[in-house]
Amino acid sequence: MSAKLKRMKSHTRVNLLTYLGVTVLFVVMFYLQSAGMLKRSMAGMLIPICCYMSMAVSLNLTVGILGELSLGHAGFMSVGAFSGIIAASCLQTAIPAAGLRLVIAMVVGALFATITGFVVGTPVLRLRGDYLAIVTLAFGEIIKELINCLIVGTDEKGLHMIFNVSGAKTVEDLHLKDGGVAIIKGAQGAVGTQTIATFFAGYVLVMITLLIVLNLKHSRAGRAIMALRDNRIATESIGINVTKYKLMAFVTSAALAGAAGALYGLNFSSLQATKFNFNTSILILVFVVLGGLGNVWGSLVAAAALTILPEALREFSDYRMLVYAIVLILVMLATNNPKLKVFFSRFGKKSEKEGN
Amino acid sequence: MKRVFAFAVAAVMALSLVACGSKTEQPSAPATNETSDSVQVFKLGSIGPLTGGAAIYGQSVINGAKIAVDEINAAGGNIQFEFNGQDDEADGEKSVNAYNTLMDWGMQVMVGPTTTGASIAVGAQAAADRTIMLTPSASGTDVIAAGDNVFQVCFTDPNQGVGSADYIAENMAGAKVAVIYKNDDAYSQGIRDTFITESGAKGVDVVYEGTFTEDTQTDFSVQLAAAQSAGADLVFLPIYYQPASVILNQANQMGYAPTFFGVDGMDGILTMEGFDTSLAEGVMLLTPFSADAPDERTQNFVKTYQAQHGEIPNQFAADAYDGVYIMKAALEAAGCTADMSAADICEAVVAVMTQISVDGLTGQNMTWAATGEVSKAPMAVVIENGAYVLPNA
Numbered sequence: 001m002s003a004k005l006k007r008m009k010s011h012t013r014v015n016l017l018t019y020l021g022v023t024v025l026f027v028v029m030f031y032l033q034s035a036g037m038l039k040r041s042m043a044g045m046l047i048p049i050c051c052y053m054s055m056a057v058s059l060n061l062t063v064g065i066l067g068e069l070s071l072g073h074a075g076f077m078s079v080g081a082f083s084g085i086i087a088a089s090c091l092q093t094a095i096p097a098a099g100l101r102l103v104i105a106m107v108v109g110a111l112f113a114t115i116t117g118f119v120v121g122t123p124v125l126r127l128r129g130d131y132l133a134i135v136t137l138a139f140g141e142i143i144k145e146l147i148n149c150l151i152v153g154t155d156e157k158g159l160h161m162i163f164n165v166s167g168a169k170t171v172e173d174l175h176l177k178d179g180g181v182a183i184i185k186g187a188q189g190a191v192g193t194q195t196i197a198t199f200f201a202g203y204v205l206v207m208i209t210l211l212i213v214l215n216l217k218h219s220r221a222g223r224a225i226m227a228l229r230d231n232r233i234a235t236e237s238i239g240i241n242v243t244k245y246k247l248m249a250f251v252t253s254a255a256l257a258g259a260a261g262a263l264y265g266l267n268f269s270s271l272q273a274t275k276f277n278f279n280t281s282i283l284i285l286v287f288v289v290l291g292g293l294g295n296v297w298g299s300l301v302a303a304a305a306l307t308i309l310p311e312a313l314r315e316f317s318d319y320r321m322l323v324y325a326i327v328l329i330l331v332m333l334a335t336n337n338p339k340l341k342v343f344f345s346r347f348g349k350k351s352e353k354e355g356n
Numbered sequence: 357m358k359r360v361f362a363f364a365v366a367a368v369m370a371l372s373l374v375a376c377g378s379k380t381e382q383p384s385a386p387a388t389n390e391t392s393d394s395v396q397v398f399k400l401g402s403i404g405p406l407t408g409g410a411a412i413y414g415q416s417v418i419n420g421a422k423i424a425v426d427e428i429n430a431a432g433g434n435i436q437f438e439f440n441g442q443d444d445e446a447d448g449e450k451s452v453n454a455y456n457t458l459m460d461w462g463m464q465v466m467v468g469p470t471t472t473g474a475s476i477a478v479g480a481q482a483a484a485d486r487t488i489m490l491t492p493s494a495s496g497t498d499v500i501a502a503g504d505n506v507f508q509v510c511f512t513d514p515n516q517g518v519g520s521a522d523y524i525a526e527n528m529a530g531a532k533v534a535v536i537y538k539n540d541d542a543y544s545q546g547i548r549d550t551f552i553t554e555s556g557a558k559g560v561d562v563v564y565e566g567t568f569t570e571d572t573q574t575d576f577s578v579q580l581a582a583a584q585s586a587g588a589d590l591v592f593l594p595i596y597y598q599p600a601s602v603i604l605n606q607a608n609q610m611g612y613a614p615t616f617f618g619v620d621g622m623d624g625i626l627t628m629e630g631f632d633t634s635l636a637e638g639v640m641l642l643t644p645f646s647a648d649a650p651d652e653r654t655q656n657f658v659k660t661y662q663a664q665h666g667e668i669p670n671q672f673a674a675d676a677y678d679g680v681y682i683m684k685a686a687l688e689a690a691g692c693t694a695d696m697s698a699a700d701i702c703e704a705v706v707a708v709m710t711q712i713s714v715d716g717l718t719g720q721n722m723t724w725a726a727t728g729e730v731s732k733a734p735m736a737v738v739i740e741n742g743a744y745v746l747p748n749a
Contacts, residue, residue: 044456048449145569148540170549188542191476191498268448269480269502272473274540274570275447311453320443321407 015214018297022210026203033199041311049307050202051077051264054209056287056299058256061213063285064294065222066249067229068125069133072140073284076254077261078276079116080109082147084262085190085271089183090154098196105196106205106262113258116143117251125246128232140281147273148187155180189272190265197267205263206300209256213296216252225249290331396694398687398701400425400437400680401458403478404470405446412624413672414443417470417492420673423660424680435684444469448477455481463487464698465687465705467679470672472496472542479506486699488706490683492675495620496542500728505702507709507728509675509682509718511644513543516619517550519734520592520642524617525558527736527747534564534588534614536579536603538595541570547594547619563588573599576606583614590615597625604635615640623671626742633742642734644718645674646744654717671718678716685714 008016029046032038055077062070084105095101124135149164155177162169164186171182184190216222224245227235236242265271287306291298309327313320334340402421404414418441425439440461444451451474458466466482466489469475475494482489483503491499492509495516500506511519524531535551538544548565555562564586566579580603583591591607591614593600600622607613618625618641626633647658647668657677661669669677683705689712690704714722719732737744 040456040459041453044452141571145540148569172553185542187538187540187545188496188498189473191496192480192501195480268452268477270448270473270476270498272448272542275449310450311457314442314454314457317443318406 011218014297015210015218018210018214018300019207021297022203022206022300026199030199030203042308045307045311046199047197047202047267048264049304050199050206051260051267052284052287052303052307053206053300054260054263055257055284056291056303057206057209057213057296058253058260059284060288060291060294060296060299061216061249061253061256063288064292064299065213065217065229066225066246066253068246068250069129070136070250070253071133071278071281071285072120072136072138072143073253073257074276074278074280075136075140075143076113076117076257077264077280078140078143078147078273080106080113080258080261081265081271081276082150082184082190082261082273083112083258084109085193085265086152086159086183087262088196088266089181089193090159092194098194099198099201102196102198102201102263102266105266106201106259109262109265110255110259113261114251114255116258117254118247121247121250121254125243125250137278137281140276140278144273144277147184150184151182151186152184153180153182187272189270189274191270193266193269193271195267195269197263201263205259209260210296210300212252212256216249217296221245221248286328290328290335292335394434395432395436396434396687396692397436397438398692398694399462399464400439400683401455401461401463401466401468402439402441402676403444403451403454403458403466403468403474404441405474406441406443408445408447410446410471412670413493414446414470416624416670416672417441417468417676419661419665420669420676421467421492421680423657423664423673424677427660428680428684435687437680437684441468444471444474446471446474448474451475451478452481459485459487459698464694464696464701465683466490467492467676467683469494472499475499475506476502479503482506486702488683488686488698488702490679492679493672496546504726504728505706507724508730509679509716509722510620510671510730511732511734512729513546514550515729516642516734517547517552517594518554520547520594520617520619521551521554521558521560523642523734523736524590524592525555525560528590528615530561531590531615532561532563532586532588533590533592534566534583534586535562535592536566536568536576536583536595537593538569538573538599539567541595543621544595551592551594568599574602576603577610579603580607580610580612584610584612588614590617593618593622596621597623597628601625601628601631601635604639605632608635617641620644620671626739627667627670633739636739637741639739640736640747641739641744642736643671643744644732644734645671646735646737646746648743648745649717657717674717678714678718678722681716682712682714682722685712 033043059073062068087108088101088105091101120139151162151164153160153174153176160174162173171185224240228245287303288299291302310324313323316323402418404417405411406414422439425437429436442454442457444454451469455478466487469478470493472494475491476498479499479502489506495510495513497512500508537548564583593616616639620643622641623643625636686705686708689708692701692704709724710726722730722732724730738747
């Protein structure tokens with residue numbers, strides 16, 4: 001077994017270990033949770049952690065593998081979250097099974113995020129570097145403002161939707177029939193959402209994200225994407241379609257963020273568009289940078305650690321956020337310390353060789 | 357070498373914080389630890405934004421609740437509390453985390469969370485767990501819709517909108533009203549919606565409506581100019597006090613001097629740092645609490661709060677203070693004991709909430725409907741010489 005493991009390509013081994021690690025962690029957590037041995041504060045964070053892991057890995061595809069700085073990742077999450085919530089609420093009577101509804105909601109979330117990713121990506125990916133970063137940032141803000149204007153409700157006649165640009169319209173303007181429910185109330189966001197998200201769905205989401213991103217990275221397309229990152233002119237000169245591969249990475253990343261958003265949205269009974277602001281985009285970028293650009297399992301660890309950390313620091317009361325910031329700085333210093341890098345590379349010399 | 361040094365300094369800083377941090381978070385244990393059989397010590401939790409943009413509300417709530425807990429414990433009655441306040445940054449996700457942390461701590465009753473969005477998220481969880489939840493200040497109607505075990509101390513948003521429109525219709529007939537509100541904020545939009553509906557019914561003349569968002573709340577010259585040119589002599593501001601302070605300042609610079617009319621979010625404008633309180637002269641607001649009320653309890657509360665925190669308490673602090681006393685009254689009425697589980701206490705308290713009547717700082721004879729909505733009289737006050745006074749006095 002171990003001989004076989006050694007003969008494998010090193011990236012295959014790292015990938016397998018990543019899948020295995022996530023699965024083992026899931027099984028342990030699931031066991032602890034069902035045995036009631038997990039603290040409530042930890043159990044409550046499991047689903048958000050899965051969402052953030054998926055967000056971080058998908059952003060890593062854009063930032064680490066494609067090499068384009070995107071500051072609007074929360075925008076895709078937002079699109080996924082609200083379209084997922086609408087889908088789940090509409091199907092409440094048609095599909096009573098919560099699990100199936102959750103899957104459909106996540107697929108719908110991914111679908112809408114894909115469309116948005118395509119619409120945004122097509123013009124935007126012609127830009128490079130700082131310009132792309134600024135445009136994605138603007139996109140994230142635009143999505144936030146648009147959803148703030150959205151009023152959606154459902155009744156026996158189907159879905160009703162108005163776009164409240166003037167700010168003068170309310171849920172009453174939907175003219176819902178008796179028994180109709182408002183799903184999104186503009187600035188008040190989605191309230192009273194049935195929380196159907198489960199930890200298992202979170203696990204599946206993380207695994208699918210990993211499968212897609214890791215396989216893409218080590219495929220022909222992935223090599224073209226990484227070639228683009230390293231030298232665009234050289235890549236173009238050998239006949240690789242720049243727009244196609246850029247768009248492929250960007251849209252895949254958006255779709256995965258959409259699915260993660262749908263799961264996130266269905267985990268809380270209230271959700272406002274302002275949640276997915278610039279700060280959330282930056283938070284996810286921090287996960288990616290801390291875990292290492294292009295390093296997928298690093299993103300997973302960073303997402304989990306940085307979600308748990310502020311909660312674990314609650315005993316510091318007033319100094320919580322200060323300690324959080326200091327810990328963040330220390331970790332950044334530590335992970336970039338050349339001496340420590342040498343120290344760690346002694347353990348995993350072989351896996352380091354191919355740069356994973 | 358430099359890096360090692362930087363590392364060491366950072367580590368020392370972190371350690372010193374550990375040292376001071378651990379000192380501050382002492383849950384205020386009851387004064388009398390040698391509890392006799394009849395003394396019941398309940399674990400009471402509260403949640404609010406202690407950091408971030410809405411921190412002033414969370415801090416007020418936690419401080420206010422803590423004063424009530426200290427008073428109750430010092431008085432040495434049969435019901436005493438152990439208190440724990442947690443930060444939620446006014447965010448639904450963080451608030452659920454804070455709630456779970458409190459449940460780990462063993463919370464039996466909750467006076468919180470502070471803000472509407474967070475309260476809806478926590479409310480769904482509390483309804484599923486059957487934990488009694490009494491929010492001091494989350495005024496949205498969706499909060500109490502979460503379950504039969506969720507109650508409010510403050511007015512609902514519709515109540516405030518209707519109350520304001522009624523007051524204006526009665527006392528300022530013929531006023532031309534402009535409304536400036538924040539359309540990406542649940543609170544502001546909620547009050548505006550009911551205000552407009554009620555204004556239509558009562559024949560209040562709304563001549564202009566202007567909106568702003570989180571990102572545009574630093575400049576209101578456009579809205580104010582439009583309100584002025586529409587001939588508005590009363591500007592209704594269903595918003596929090598930070599943007600309101602900017603509006604007052606800019607209106608003053610423009611030489612536009614209508615009557616400004618606010619709601620409970622306006623409360624706090626007088627204690628805002630760096631704000632010239634003379635600009636707030638003549639501003640009217642609808643609030644259930646006035647720090648200048650002459651009754652003894654309010655005066656004691658204001659004195660204690662000022663001594664502890666160096667500022668005049670706002671309505672949020674008073675709501676939280678009342679919340680703790682309401683919870684005490686409910687626990688007494690339900691005959692709960694401290695060894696009951698949170699779910700058992702919840703069932704017992706829900707059964708008596710509609711029957712009890714509590715006198716507090718924010719209203720006399722407060723009663724609750726089964727929906728969780730409070731019934732108390734709103735009070736309009738006007739700011740004169742930097743203090744709230746009753747109008748026409």
